[in-house]
Amino acid sequence: MSAASDHIRVFVPTSLNELLQTFKAYPDAQVYAGGTHILSTRNTPYARLPEKVLSLHQVDELRRVTRTEKYIEFGAGVTLRRILDLGPKAFPAALFEAIQTLGPLGIENLATIGGNVCVSGRLMTLVPILYLLECRLELRSASGARWVRIGRFHDTNGTTVLEPGEILTRLRISPGHWNRQAFKSFGTIYLSETDPLVFCGLAHVDNSVLADFRFAITTHRPSFIRNRALEAELVGRKVPLAKRDYEVIEAGLAAVMDEQSIPRRTIQRRRAVRLTEWFAQQLR
C-alpha cells in the first residue's frame, strides 16, 4: 500500500514480507518506525518527511513481545510505552529505568526499541544496557536473515551495519540472574557540549561474594567504555569491596579511556569513574 503527495511517497506495508519486498524495490526509502529521531534531526524549519518513507506501523510481526525461559524477544516496532505497560517486573530493572528516563514525557508513545538501536552515528540511550544484556539483533532483507550482536551493530564511526534493503526485525536479550542493577544518564544525547553520559551496571551477589559483574558506559562518541578484564578481576571478590578493589576499578577505567583517547581531566572521565565506584558501593 502506498500514498503519494507532490514530493513525498509513503509506503505502508501490512506484512513483513510486503515490507521486505517494498524495501528491495525502493532501497533509498527511509525506514520510519516512531519517527521521533527522524523528525527531530531533519534540518527544516518544520517537521518534514523524507521523500520516500517506508512505514513499519502496520506490520504486526514487528510488534510482538515473546518471553521464554532463556530469553525475551522484542519486535523492532514495539513502542517504549508498550514495554513500560508490561511492568517493571517483566524485564531487567535497568532496562526499564533506561526506557523511563529516555527523552521528554510522551515520546514513549511513538518511539520504538528498534528505532533507538538503528540510529546511525551515535549510540542512543538504550544501547549500553541492551549490550550488557547480550542483545542479539535479527536483520532481514528480501534475500534472507542474519543475527548480529549489538556490540557489532555499529562500526567505529557509529554507522550501523545494515545493508541496503535490510531491516532490524527482532531484538533478543538474555534476562540473566542480576540482583544488583543500575542505570544513570546525564546530559542531552544530541548535544556533545552537555557531556552526555550513560552508565549501566549489572551484578550478581551471592553470599557476600561478587559472582558476576559487568558495566558499560557510553558518551556522545560511538563506542562503549567497558573493561572485561577488570570485570573478570573483580568477580569472586568479597563484598563490600575493599579499598584496593577501588584502585583496580580506577586503573582499569583509566586504561580503557586512555585507549579510546578520552581526554584526561574531563567531566565525562570523572563521571565514569565516580559512577562505577558508586555502583561498586551498592554491592553488599
Ligand SMILES: Cc1cc2nc3c(=O)[nH]c(=O)nc-3n(C[C@H](O)[C@H](O)[C@H](O)COP(=O)(O)OP(=O)(O)OC[C@H]3O[C@@H](n4cnc5c(N)ncnc54)[C@H](O)[C@@H]3O)c2cc1C
Ligand atoms: C525531544 C527529543 C528528545 C530525545 N531524547 C532522547 C534520549 O534522551 N535518548 C535517546 O536514546 N533518544 C532520544 N530521542 C530520540 C528518539 O526518540 C529515540 O531514540 C527513539 O527510540 C527512536 O525510535 P523511533 O521509533 O522514533 O525511531 P525513528 O525516528 O523512526 O528511526 C530512527 C532511525 O532508525 C531507522 N530505523 C527505525 N527502525 C528501524 C528498523 N526496524 N530497521 C532499520 N532501520 C530502522 C530509521 O530509518 C532512522 O534512521 C529524543 C527525541 C526527541 C524528539
